[in-house]
Amino acid sequence: MKTILITGGCGFIGSNFIRYALQQYQHWHILNLDKLTYAGNRASLADIENDSRYTFIQGDICDKELIDTLFRDNNIEGIIHFAAESHVDRSIIDATPFVETNVKGTMVLLDAVRQYGVDRFLHISTDEVYGELGETGYFNEDSPLQPNSPYAESKASADLLVHAYVRTFSIPAIITRSSNNFGPYQYPEKLIPLMILNAIHDEKLPVYGDGLHVRDWIYVEDNCSAIGIIFNEGKPGETYNISSGSELTNIDVVRNILKILGKPDTLIQFVKDRPGHDRRYALDNAKLLNATNWKPSKPFDESLIETITWYKDNERWWRPLLTKDYNQYRKKIYGEASTFNEKSKE
Ligand SMILES: NC(=O)c1ccc[n+]([C@@H]2O[C@H](COP(=O)([O-])OP(=O)(O)OC[C@H]3O[C@@H](n4cnc5c(N)ncnc54)[C@H](O)[C@@H]3O)[C@@H](O)[C@H]2O)c1
Numbered sequence: 544m545k546t547i548l549i550t551g552g553c554g555f556i557g558s559n560f561i562r563y564a565l566q567q568y569q570h571w572h573i574l575n576l577d578k579l580t581y582a583g584n585r586a587s588l589a590d591i592e593n594d595s596r597y598t599f600i601q602g603d604i605c606d607k608e609l610i611d612t613l614f615r616d617n618n619i620e621g622i623i624h625f626a627a628e629s630h631v632d633r634s635i636i637d638a639t640p641f642v643e644t645n646v647k648g649t650m651v652l653l654d655a656v657r658q659y660g661v662d663r664f665l666h667i668s669t670d671e672v673y674g675e676l677g678e679t680g681y682f683n684e685d686s687p688l689q690p691n692s693p694y695a696e697s698k699a700s701a702d703l704l705v706h707a708y709v710r711t712f713s714i715p716a717i718i719t720r721s722s723n724n725f726g727p728y729q730y731p732e733k734l735i736p737l738m739i740l741n742a743i744h745d746e747k748l749p750v751y752g753d754g755l756h757v758r759d760w761i762y763v764e765d766n767c768s769a770i771g772i773i774f775n776e777g778k779p780g781e782t783y784n785i786s787s788g789s790e791l792t793n794i795d796v797v798r799n800i801l802k803i804l805g806k807p808d809t810l811i812q813f814v815k816d817r818p819g820h821d822r823r824y825a826l827d828n829a830k831l832l833n834a835t836n837w838k839p840s841k842p843f844d845e846s847l848i849e850t851i852t853w854y855k856d857n858e859r860w861w862r863p864l865l866t867k868d869y870n871q872y873r874k875k876i877y878g879e880a881s882t883f884n885e886k887s888k889e
Pocket of ligand 1: 550551552553554555556557576577578579580581582583584602603604605624625626627628629630644648667668669670698720721722723724725730
């Protein structure tokens, strides 16, 4: 058995990855270290909780003592580092936890890698570190880092730390930068689940600005398969963009969701734009396609239908997340445009 430490495995991408990896890599024993912030949810892994190849540890990646203990007690051969504060809007309210977890937490893990050694440290980063594009062009792995939001800045700082540890201490680290993910088990503050749940409740769908911001969408299962391949086959010291090339404006995504759910476009409500909102992201994925045999499993439209069907069938997963706190948060961000009615508040 090979022991792999996964951080942030109770979050959206981490939980999807753990489920995927337990099926795909039978010889892995997964240690899932997660602090269980508002975004971490053990229910996302309820179906594999009792798998003998899976161990959950509640804890903070910034806790150096805990990380030391984990390394001393286990023969950790690889790390896949998902744990992060991940929501741009929250980083605009308060950047503190973003710098703490995304920068300091990553450094604690890098120091452990330096001290104890692993075969591979895979750092999960984002396309947002590159900043924004105009109407044309793509970011490749050599594009300069020009992050704009506090979230993107904290991720870019972590990427630079990884780079420094590779260069200075020759640690076997790889960085992946994926575009916007969507799919099952995504916390409903993010665009696609937010819109699906608002539409299901016949509530207004708040769209920032003119809705013409472009994102390059990837189905979470496709990101997970790319991460697995890069972890096993990627070259230490390298960075790989992960994208399936599905560029859409936010308003088109929202209209697609309404169409699939059979709801009217009149539910759309344009709201004040996010401060510093990046206009367009788009990734060049040629390096990944040339270096591996990865390809996306299905077109965007099919993955979106699968995602919507999953949310319709899994109210037991998302209903407990629609708390008073969550409602207050949404009111703060979008004003009255996004508040579930009384009966769905608790
Ligand atoms: N969601 C996307 O579209 C997207 C796109 C590109 C990159 N990423 C990156 O992928 C990674 C995972 O994103 P996600 O959407 O699954 O995030 P998420 O917010 O859904 O999950 C983050 C997880 O990390 C845990 N966590 C937070 N702080 C922690 C700490 N200090 N110690 C231990 N655990 C902690 C949370 O409890 C949660 O389970 C992040 O690094 C993010 O930057 C996300």
